Amino acid sequence: MTILERIKEVKEKSKKRNFNQRYDLIINLKYLDLKKTENKIDEIFVLPKGTGKETAIIFFSDTTKKMEDCKIIKSSEIEKLGKNKKTAKKIIDQTDFFLAEPKLMPTVGKYLGKFLAPVGKMPKPVVGDVEKMIKNSKDAVRIVVNKQPIIHTIVGSEKMSDNDVEENIRTLLNFLKSKLPRGKNNIKNVYLKLTMGRPTQLEVDLHGQ
Secondary structure, three states: OOHHHHHHHHHHHOOOOOOOOEEEEEEEEOOOOOOOHHHOEEEEEEOOOOOOOOOOEEEEOOOOOOOOOOEEEOHHHHHHHHOOHHHHHHHHHHOOEEEEOHHHHHHHHHHHHHHHHHHOOOOEEOOOOHHHHHHHHOOEEEEEEOOOOEEEEEEEEOOOOHHHHHHHHHHHHHHHHHHOOOHHHHEEEEEEEEOOOOOEEOOOOOOOO
């Protein structure tokens, strides 16, 4: 079956839920020595058709007072937040991306790193066009390969068209082929699932993809 046919099958076999389920892509990797820093990945990848859901973003900044599509947290609030474990974890659970001015990275690490690092949400330093980076993050997912040779990421939602979800999947796989040290040979297999559904293996042509 093609990727498009698998998407249709996953949707048809899924029970109807009272919320907009997301499509999750699970990519198992092989021949990847994660003891080597150069083999690790931590990228904010912009999906061509977006994620199909609202994306919550927090920007740690002392120079930006207001920015559309994200919440601003000043340095004076970081230490206070770090001392309130319950509030910090609640905010982290509700936020998809954290961005920060480079000068605030040490402060964030000191007070919030213990909460952010374990869930792979340490902020990305913003260099250059802040507004553009925040805008791109609205349609992005974070691709992380750190301790385990596996990638689990969102590639769309039920409300999106099957063709848009397919384009997101293909674009993401092409990105990984260019990013991984051995390209397509580092990809063992690929699975697709809806939030509450079972994984279905995609018969991806990694040579012609």
